[in-house]
Structures are given as C-alpha cells and as structure tokens.
Amino acid sequence: MNNFYYQIPTEVYFGKGQIGQLERELPKYGKKVLLVYGGGSIKRMGLYQTIYAIFERIGIEVIELPGVEPNPRIETVRAGVELCKNNHIEVILAVGGGSTIDCAKVISAGAKYAGDSWDIVTGSVPVTDTLPIITVLTLAATGSEMDRFAVISNMKTNDKLGVFSPLFYPKVSILDPEYTFTVPKNQTAAGTADIMSHIFEHYFNNVKGAYVQNRIAEGLLKTCIHYGPIASHKPDNYEARANLMWVSSLAIDGITWRGNDVIPSVHPMEHELSAYYDITHGVGLAILTPHWMKHVLNDKTVDRFVEYGVNVWGIDPSQDKFQIANQAIEMTANFYKVLEIPVTLREVGIDDTHLEIMAEKASRGLEDAFYPLTGKDVLDIFKASL
Amino acid sequence: MNNFYYQIPTEVYFGKGQIGQLERELPKYGKKVLLVYGGGSIKRMGLYQTIYAIFERIGIEVIELPGVEPNPRIETVRAGVELCKNNHIEVILAVGGGSTIDCAKVISAGAKYAGDSWDIVTGSVPVTDTLPIITVLTLAATGSEMDRFAVISNMKTNDKLGVFSPLFYPKVSILDPEYTFTVPKNQTAAGTADIMSHIFEHYFNNVKGAYVQNRIAEGLLKTCIHYGPIASHKPDNYEARANLMWVSSLAIDGITWRGNDVIPSVHPMEHELSAYYDITHGVGLAILTPHWMKHVLNDKTVDRFVEYGVNVWGIDPSQDKFQIANQAIEMTANFYKVLEIPVTLREVGIDDTHLEIMAEKASRGLEDAFYPLTGKDVLDIFKASL
Known part of the structure; x- marks a missing residue:
C-alpha cells in the first residue's frame, strides 16, 4: 500500500427531501449567489422552483x-467568471450533473483570478x-459532487483537460436520488459506465498490498x-437510484484511490x-474499456x-x-x-480521420x-474500437 | 437506504514516516500540549523519543x-482535565490505541466544562x-482515530459508557502501520475481533437497499x-499491518454505517x-459474537x-x-x-455471579x-458463552 493523505471535507446530505438543508447551509457562505445549471430538466422536475x-x-x-454544456466549455466558464466579478458573487450554487459542477469549480477559481480562466484549466x-461551492446533484456519474477534479473543454483547440485542487471540493452537496428519476435511459447507462470506469482506473494497478482498497472497489463495481x-x-x-448516486460519489476521490496508484488510462x-x-463521456468510456482490457491483458496483468x-x-x-x-472482459x-450503450466508435460518428x-x-x-x-498502443485500441 | 449526513473531517496521514507531519500540523493548534499515552510501549519502540x-x-x-488504562477510567479523565485547566493546555496529543484516544476525547471536553467529567460520559x-486533538495510532482496533465516539469506564458503579459528539473527531491522525509491529499476538487478535464486530454491528441490519454499504462491509470483513x-x-x-490499520479506521464511522441502521447489539x-x-474488549466481543449469531438466526434474519x-x-x-x-457462523x-482468542467467558474469569x-x-x-x-435473550447468550 502506498503512503497517502486522506480527507474529504465536503458535507453530504443524502436522501429524500434533503434540499431543505439548503435553507440552513447556503446563508453560511453568502447572500449573493451564482446559480449554475444546464438545460431545462431542473425546471421540468420542479427543483428550480423549490430552490x-x-x-x-x-x-x-x-x-x-x-445552459452549461454536457462537456462544459471554457467560454461558459468565462461567462460565469464575468458574472461573479460584476455582481460580487459570494457563493456558487451548482444544480445539475458533473458538467455543471465542474464548470462551477473553474468559475469559482476564475472569479478570484485576474487573467483568463483557461490558464487555470491548463x-x-x-x-x-476560490468562491465556495454548494451542489445539488441531478445525475449519478462523475463524482464531482465530492471530489476535487474538474474537466473543461476548449473545442477551438480540441482540448479537454482535467484540473484539480483541494479548493475544488464543494462545501456542501445535496444528494437526493429522486432528482435522478427523470434521467433518461441513455444517460443513466452512460453515467453507470463513467462510475465503473473511475473504479477501473485505480482497481487495475501495480501497487502491492492495497487489498482493502481493491475489495472496496469490487463492492462498488458489484x-x-x-x-x-x-x-x-x-x-x-x-x-437503484440511491445506490448509483452514492457509489458515484464514493468511486472517484477517496476510499479506493488513496493508497493506490492513480494513473487513469481510459479517461485520457x-x-x-x-x-x-x-460525444457523451460515459459512452466513449464504455466503447473503449473492453478493447483497452483486451490490449493490456498479458502474463503480468492477468492476476x-x-x-x-472471480470477485x-x-x-x-x-x-x-x-x-x-x-470471460471477465x-x-x-x-x-x-445490456445497458444499450453503442459498441463502436462509428456508431457515435467517429471515423479514422483524427x-x-x-x-x-x-x-x-x-x-x-x-x-x-x-501512441501506437492507443492507436491500436482506437482502431479496435472503430 | 436511509437518509444520512456524511462528513469525516479528520485529516489522515497514512504510511511509513508520516510522524514527520506532526512538525507541521501540531503548531497549527497550539504550543501547550497535553501528551496522553498508555504504558511504556511507545518508549520501547522509540516513538516517544521521536515525538x-x-x-x-x-x-x-x-x-x-x-498510564491510560486499556479500559480508560473516569479517574484518568479527571486527572487529564485538571492538567489541562492548570496548565492552560491548547491541544491534546494522544499517542496510543483507542483507549488513549477515547480518554483524550473526554478530557478535551472536560477541559472546557466546569463540572465533573462523568456528566459528559453519561x-x-x-x-x-473541546480542545483540539491530534492522534498518533499504535493499535488497529477501535477506529477512534477517525470517529466521534469515546468509551469510558467507571469501575465504582460498574458502568462502561459510550458518548459521541462531532467535536470528538481528531483534527489530524497519523497512521503509521510500523508502530503496530510490536503489538503482541493476543492484542492483534483482539483488535481484529473488535474491527470485525464494528462491521457486524451494522452489516446485520434490517434496512432495505443499503446495498453498496453492505458490499463495502464485506470487503472490509474479507x-x-x-x-x-x-x-x-x-x-x-x-x-498486513497497513490493511488492518486502515480497515479499523474505515470500519466504524463512515462509509458502511451511513445509510444503514446503527444499533449495536454485541458491543453493549x-x-x-x-x-x-x-476484560479485553475484543476478546469479549469474539466470545459473544458466535453465540449472538446463533441466537438471532431465524427465518427473518437468515437471508x-x-x-x-456466500460473499x-x-x-x-x-x-x-x-x-x-x-456454516458461516x-x-x-x-x-x-485460529487467532487464539479465548472461546468461553470462564477462560477470562467470568462466572455466573453477575x-x-x-x-x-x-x-x-x-x-x-x-x-x-x-434481558432474557442477553442472559441466554451470556449463559451459552460461559
């Protein structure tokens, strides 16, 4: 087992009706709020009105x-930063999935930085x-509600980059599984694939003796x-929604990573x-994962x-x-x-151009x-996935 | 799955040589320290000198x-409280196992209370x-290094009572598995039994759908x-020492309890x-557990x-x-x-007197x-354990 530091400072309120906690928690951090969200789903389910x-x-x-995009863009971050600066925002409330929360994280840092927010991402x-962040989660997938990571895209340069900071942990996250009842089938499937990929990324490692971490990882995968x-x-x-939601939070930044190596392969x-x-992140992961597994299986990795x-x-x-x-692969x-996720890159519009x-x-x-x-290995995996 | 609140504020430094972090962490909380410890083992292993x-x-x-006792006494708590008050102590450093840390927790509250510390325990x-607490762990068992519980004994009234408070979380815990190398066989066994009992206490529950919690619990038990x-x-x-140490911290106050019921049976x-x-806490637990399991096995609990x-x-x-x-029992x-723990109450000097x-x-x-x-059920379990 590797040496590690462990602390997850985020306060989690999990379960039905926990939105009520917002009334007590929000004023602790400020009265001027930037409300960050994606599409109209939070209005359709009434969450927007409740808030x-x-x-x-x-x-x-x-x-x-x-209007935060599924792969949140640097342009949206910049717009958020401007709003924070012009309105003396004190706290950011992110209501949505990982994209919305990731966007809010980089805005929270950008609001305290004089230059361009892309500098933070790179x-x-x-x-x-940073400004403090509170989240209300509506999609079980990225684990951003209880981690220190954010991923932002720059479509002009074709960059999708991850950045992390201990200051990116949300102060409070409200996790009510009922808010995920309206998540459509394909997004539920993609979210599940994303969670599993987070677990795979550290479960498949070369660290000796991180036994308890691996047994926990198996429990999360099951x-x-x-x-x-x-x-x-x-x-x-x-x-089902409650278990997926809590496993999404546990999968990414805590009990299974610490003490293990963390060098993701499929995510990059x-x-x-x-x-x-x-494309949808979880779909891409699900397409690549079995081909990555086949590619890396050998005498050294088979155990x-x-x-x-088995487990x-x-x-x-x-x-x-x-x-x-x-058989496992x-x-x-x-x-x-079974989750009806596309099986090939071509199905999601990707050919051999790039x-x-x-x-x-x-x-x-x-x-x-x-x-x-x-590069040759990755190219082989991409080609096998076409 | 039940609704729950989750946050473990303790900062953990885990692994070889992490004692060096004390130099950076301790001064954050104060310069006047009460050093709480048990017997001479920390001197024999050189930890005392390092500190x-x-x-x-x-x-x-x-x-x-x-001189904190294995079942820490209220008299020792009172002595610690006096030392804090008379010397304007700013931070408590507990170096030892769960007993030492539990004692430090109640001292930390007693130091800020005008009356008798037993009032806090009851x-x-x-x-x-409370005063802030930092711990250096030397025994994997109670999980007190990362939880909000303390158990204190009053031998005059034959009371051993638990008390908990969010203020009891240590600020920082240093977990170096090498400090447990000198733990003797019988204490290693008792500690393992204690950890397993913490897991059993919530693994065996009637909550519907706390699936992820139960799968994690199984990983910890394995x-x-x-x-x-x-x-x-x-x-x-x-x-082995690293895995037992980390599982002791994870077993008690976090990922497997939250969302589950927490009504311990064997601990009381x-x-x-x-x-x-x-008697040694873990030994008592190991003697009682199989008899408790046999007693509670029926059509309702068999699943x-x-x-x-199976798992x-x-x-x-x-x-x-x-x-x-x-077969599982x-x-x-x-x-x-196999751990060579006594099998009957008589072996540890308990007869049917009380x-x-x-x-x-x-x-x-x-x-x-x-x-x-x-009472009749418990009596039956006690008698079966004689």
Whole structure:
C-alpha cells in the first residue's frame, strides 16, 4: 500500500427531501449567489422552483448562468467568471450533473483570478483562492459532487483537460436520488459506465498490498452491475437510484484511490474523443474499456483480471487464468450492451480521420500507467474500437 | 437506504514516516500540549523519543498524562482535565490505541466544562466545546482515530459508557502501520475481533437497499479475515499491518454505517462484561459474537446470514439457506480460534455471579436492534458463552 493523505471535507446530505438543508447551509457562505445549471430538466422536475422558494425565504440575491454544456466549455466558464466579478458573487450554487459542477469549480477559481480562466484549466497558474461551492446533484456519474477534479473543454483547440485542487471540493452537496428519476435511459447507462470506469482506473494497478482498497472497489463495481440495469429500466426505482448516486460519489476521490496508484488510462483516451467529437463521456468510456482490457491483458496483468472476474463477476476460480480473464472482459462488454450503450466508435460518428493525433495526445503521461501505453498502443485500441 | 449526513473531517496521514507531519500540523493548534499515552510501549519502540525531538524543534511546552488504562477510567479523565485547566493546555496529543484516544476525547471536553467529567460520559451535559486533538495510532482496533465516539469506564458503579459528539473527531491522525509491529499476538487478535464486530454491528441490519454499504462491509470483513492471522504470526508484515490499520479506521464511522441502521447489539453486551470484569474488549466481543449469531438466526434474519456466508466466506450458494448460515457462523467461531482468542467467558474469569444484572443493563435500548433483544435473550447468550 502506498503512503497517502486522506480527507474529504465536503458535507453530504443524502436522501429524500434533503434540499431543505439548503435553507440552513447556503446563508453560511453568502447572500449573493451564482446559480449554475444546464438545460431545462431542473425546471421540468420542479427543483428550480423549490430552490427559488428557498432563495425567497432567506433573502438571496441570484444571478443565473444557465445552459452549461454536457462537456462544459471554457467560454461558459468565462461567462460565469464575468458574472461573479460584476455582481460580487459570494457563493456558487451548482444544480445539475458533473458538467455543471465542474464548470462551477473553474468559475469559482476564475472569479478570484485576474487573467483568463483557461490558464487555470491548463495548470499554468495554480488555484490559490476560490468562491465556495454548494451542489445539488441531478445525475449519478462523475463524482464531482465530492471530489476535487474538474474537466473543461476548449473545442477551438480540441482540448479537454482535467484540473484539480483541494479548493475544488464543494462545501456542501445535496444528494437526493429522486432528482435522478427523470434521467433518461441513455444517460443513466452512460453515467453507470463513467462510475465503473473511475473504479477501473485505480482497481487495475501495480501497487502491492492495497487489498482493502481493491475489495472496496469490487463492492462498488458489484453495485453498479446490480443497479445499472434496474435504474435503466425502472427510472423511479429509489433503491437503484440511491445506490448509483452514492457509489458515484464514493468511486472517484477517496476510499479506493488513496493508497493506490492513480494513473487513469481510459479517461485520457476518451477525453480526446470528446475533445474532437463532443460525444457523451460515459459512452466513449464504455466503447473503449473492453478493447483497452483486451490490449493490456498479458502474463503480468492477468492476476488482477482473475481477481476482477472471480470477485466481481463470480466466475469459477478453478478455471485457467486467461480463460477467467477473457470471460471477465467479455462479461464487461456484454454488460454495456445490456445497458444499450453503442459498441463502436462509428456508431457515435467517429471515423479514422483524427485517430493518429488523438492517440498521440492521449498517450502523453501514460508511460507509468498500469500497462504503459504508447501512441501506437492507443492507436491500436482506437482502431479496435472503430 | 436511509437518509444520512456524511462528513469525516479528520485529516489522515497514512504510511511509513508520516510522524514527520506532526512538525507541521501540531503548531497549527497550539504550543501547550497535553501528551496522553498508555504504558511504556511507545518508549520501547522509540516513538516517544521521536515525538520529543519534534517538540524540541518546534518549541512545544509539554505536560504528560501517562498510564491510560486499556479500559480508560473516569479517574484518568479527571486527572487529564485538571492538567489541562492548570496548565492552560491548547491541544491534546494522544499517542496510543483507542483507549488513549477515547480518554483524550473526554478530557478535551472536560477541559472546557466546569463540572465533573462523568456528566459528559453519561450525556447529562452536551459536548459544546473541546480542545483540539491530534492522534498518533499504535493499535488497529477501535477506529477512534477517525470517529466521534469515546468509551469510558467507571469501575465504582460498574458502568462502561459510550458518548459521541462531532467535536470528538481528531483534527489530524497519523497512521503509521510500523508502530503496530510490536503489538503482541493476543492484542492483534483482539483488535481484529473488535474491527470485525464494528462491521457486524451494522452489516446485520434490517434496512432495505443499503446495498453498496453492505458490499463495502464485506470487503472490509474479507480484509480482516485475510490479514488478521498474517499479522498475528508475522507481526512486522507491513502489508498486513497497513490493511488492518486502515480497515479499523474505515470500519466504524463512515462509509458502511451511513445509510444503514446503527444499533449495536454485541458491543453493549460486551461493555457490561468489561464494566464488571475489566476484560479485553475484543476478546469479549469474539466470545459473544458466535453465540449472538446463533441466537438471532431465524427465518427473518437468515437471508443476511446467507449473504454473509456466500460473499465473505465464499460458501457455496447452492446449499440450503440455514446450512449456509450455520456454516458461516461456524467459520466465524473458528476464525477466532485460529487467532487464539479465548472461546468461553470462564477462560477470562467470568462466572455466573453477575449475569442477570449485566444482561438487564445490556438489554436497555436493544428493542430496536437487528434482532430485538430482551434481558432474557442477553442472559441466554451470556449463559451459552460461559
């Protein structure tokens, strides 16, 4: 097990009706609020109206930034930063999924920085001060509600970059699974694939003896496998939505990463797809993952795949190692099919036009991954996924 | 899944050499320190000397409270409170296992309270202010290093009571598994039994749909079962000590409890044994647990025992339910035997003298447990454990 530091400062209110906590929590951080959200779903489900009723009761001054994109753009961040600066915003309330929250995180830093917010995303300036953020989650996927990461896209330069800072932890996150009842089937599926990918990214590692982390990771994966299809077919199944929501928060930035290596492989590959083609992140991950698994399976890595197959998928451990490993990969691919996620890149509009440049960009920094990946490796995985 | 609030504010530094963080962290909270510890083990392993070297480098004024008992007494708490008040202590540094940390927690509240500290333990006055606590852990067992609980004994009244407050979370905990290399076999075994009991106390519950919590709990149990015997036989096995240490912190106050019911059954029973006979907590738990399991196994509870048997012990799921459940209980009892923990109450000097009064006291509040327990039930479990 590696040495690690662990603290997740975010306060989580989980469950039905927890939105009521906003009335007590919001005024602790300020009275001038930037409300950040995506499309109209929060209005259709009445959440927007509930929040405005709270604003009125406690006398909040609100400025809105609606229309955050599924892959949030730097232009939207810049617009939010302007609103914060011009209106002396004290606290940001992000209501939505990971995109909305990620956007709010970079706005929170941009509001305290004199230059262009893209500097923050590229890491060319450090995050030294932020506005406090409160989140109300409406999609179980990225885990942004309880982590320190944000991913922002610049479609002009075809960059989709991640940035992290301990200042990016939301102060408070309200997680009411009922707000995900209206998430459509394809987004539920993509969200589940995203959660699973977060877990895979550290479950498949070369650290010796991070046993408890790996057993917990298997528990989280089993939860996704159990409830993904249920939530997909019965969108208002509270139990399924609650489990997926909490596992999304636990998957990304805590109990399974700390003490393990954290060098994601599939995420950087997918970020290139999204940066060039603006596809749904979770869909890209689900398409790539089985091909990545096949590519990296060898004598050195097979034992971890055996653990995965036996402990997560319940495969008979008495079989040959590679038989177990290949069966586990097949079951993973099949699970994405059950969730009705596209299986090939072509299905989401990606052909071989940009494969080389995307592969080259994705492979930067992957020389220390679970299975070190060169540009050639990534290109092979992309081609196999076409 | 129940609604819940989740936040663990403690900052954890985990791994080899993390004691160096004390130099940076301690001065944040004060320069006048009460150093609380138990016996001489921290001197024998050189930890005491390392800490004093840090004190000297950063100019700390130290008052000592040595000699905290394995079941920490209210008299020791009172002595610590006096030291704090007389010396204007600003921060408490607890170096040891759960007993030392629990003692420090109640001292931290007593130092800010004008009356007698036993009032804090009984809950007759609320905890409204505390001194900050930093811990250096030397025993993996109670999880006190990352939770808000404390248990204090009053041997005059034969009371061993738990008290909790969000103010009891340590600010910083330093978890270096190497400090547990010198923990003797019997204490390693008792600590493992304590950790497992914390997990059992919420794993066996009637909450519907706390699936992810239960899968995580199974991962933690598997870790104890895997590493308990290894640490017992190879005390300087870092991997085993690291996994047991981290699982002890995760087992008690976080990811497996929140969203589940928390009505411990075996802990209250054991607290009576300790209160009357001052036995080792983990030993008492290990003796009682299999008998409690047998007593509560019935048509209503069998399914959870089946989950336990199949997911934790790998028992063939195709068998009859009760066969699986009984096999799981037998494997649990056998595991404690492998750890060489006493099997009967008589072995630890307990006869039938106080069984009735202990049973009556232990059963208070257990009417809402996983399996509701009356005084008669507890008495039966005690008698079966003799």
